[in-house]
Amino acid sequence: AQKVTQAQTEISVVEKEDVTLDCVYETRDTTYYLFWYKQPPSGELVFLIRRNSFDEQNEISGRYSWNFQKSTSSFNFTITASQVVDSAVYFCALSEVISSGSARQLTFGSGTQLTVLP
Amino acid sequence: GAGVSQSPSNKVTEKGKDVELRCDPISGHTALYWYRQSLGQGLEFLIYFQGNSAPDKSGLPSDRFSAERTGGSVSTLTIQRTQQEDSAVYLCASRTTGTWEQFFGPGTRLTVL
Numbered sequence: 001a002q003k004v005t006q007a008q009t010e011i012s013v014v015e016k017e018d019v020t021l022d023c024v025y026e027t028r029d030t031t032y033y034l035f036w037y038k039q040p041p042s043g044e045l046v047f048l049i050r051r052n053s054f055d056e057q058n059e060i061s062g063r064y065s066w067n068f069q070k071s072t073s074s075f076n077f078t079i080t081a082s083q084v085v086d087s088a089v090y091f092c093a094l095s096e097v098i099s100s101g102s103a104r105q106l107t108f109g110s111g112t113q114l115t116v117l118p
Numbered sequence: 119g120a121g122v123s124q125s126p127s128n129k130v131t132e133k134g135k136d137v138e139l140r141c142d143p144i145s146g147h148t149a150l151y152w153y154r155q156s157l158g159q160g161l162e163f164l165i166y167f168q169g170n171s172a173p174d175k176s177g178l179p180s181d182r183f184s185a186e187r188t189g190g191s192v193s194t195l196t197i198q199r200t201q202q203e204d205s206a207v208y209l210c211a212s213r214t215t216g217t218w219e220q221f222f223g224p225g226t227r228l229t230v231l
Contacts, residue, residue: 037222043225111160
């Protein structure tokens with residue numbers, strides 16, 4: 001069975017601080033995908049990033065960066081120079097790959113509520 | 119292009135009534151998923167449609183829940199004899215062949231009185 005753990009329920013930072021959101025996962029599969037989604041107060045889940053299990057290269061996109069470490073089963077997300085607009089709930093998720101190459105459903109963590117104060 | 123749309127955005131019903139929730143996926147997306155989000159249970163998978171294959175119903179919590187997808191496009195999630203514990207936001211997502219990320223709709227907030 002798959003499991004995603006986001007131990008940080010709530011984080012509060014002051015604008016311009018850097019913040020890292022932790023994600024630890026469990027799976028028996030050798031091929032899988034990891035994701036981060038953002039859920040702002042409006043409620044709609046917004047896709048941020050996908051990473052497959054064979055690609056441990058870290059990725060940076062603007063103020064966002066992701067650190068994937070297979071050895072520790074972690075996929076952490078860092079926001080540099082946080083802004084008030086970054087306030088949202090962030091979800092880490094895992095999806096296994098079916099033999100046909102398709103992807104199963106997402107298994108989500110419980111989410112981390114990030115509040116960025118002005 | 120248009121994203122995933124869901125209707126209604128809000129639904130209030132009385133315990134014991136049936137409800138239907140609708141999802142219009144992104145045009146051309148072959149995979150469609152239903153999830154629900156509630157305070158106590160977080161984001162839970164309900165059902166998955168992939169093309170013409172039989173749906174994966176492994177996440178449906180009881181036989182009061184069912185879903186269909188007509189013509190490989192629009193999907194309807196039906197909850198019969200609603201209970202108060204069915205109150206949640208029901209989210210629909212779609213994905214196109216060859217990609218892995220799912221794109222979510224705005225959800226339907228269901229309140230069972």
